[in-house]
Amino acid sequence: MSAVAFDRVLAPLDRSEESLEAAEYAVAVAEQYGADVHALYLLEESVVRSLESGELEGDTVADDTEDLMETVDRLAADHDVSISHSMALGFVTTQLTHHPGSVILDTAEAVDADFLVVPREPISGNPDEVLGKAAEYVLQYASQPVLSV
Known part of the structure; x- marks a missing residue:
């Protein structure tokens, strides 16, 4: 019987406290x-729509993401875990x-x-x-x- 092994854990993030807890x-x-961990920052629908309409600048989103x-x-550094990141649109209004x-x-x-950690629906019910x-x-x-936390 072999031991369970994981090489990369995916942690999707938004701006919620729940996603930071999942991280x-x-x-x-x-x-x-x-x-190691790969952190995926997902842009919510309101941000995508604001970017598309020009109400929000890409630099602002980049600063928030950073x-x-x-x-x-x-x-991750506190636990000596290697981390990488990416950002993606959580919604595309045309698809x-x-x-x-x-x-x-x-x-x-x-x-x-080979392992995913996702937050459950936030208690706040915030649509963002x-x-x-x-x-x-x-x-x-x-x-x-x-793992859903």
Whole structure:
């Protein structure tokens, strides 16, 4: 009987507290198994629409993303876990099949993640927090083990 092994843990993030808590779990799993973490920052629908309409500048989004990733980088560094990042649109207004759940699973395949940590739907019910909406989809369709926290 062989031991379970994971090389890369995917941690999708939005601006919610729940996603940061899920990132803490992802780092703990990675530390336990000697894996690295890939943090995926998903832009929510309101941000995508604001970018498309010109109401929001790309530099503002980049600054917000950088702040979030620095927080996750510090968390990983505190546990001596290697981390990489990417950013993706959680929604594309012209393509119905492009939604947070599909983006998470596509990214998991692209970065060769073999474990996923996703937050459950946020208690706040804030519509800008996209990951809770994706958790059920990811749990149903992921080929990798998934921890929903």
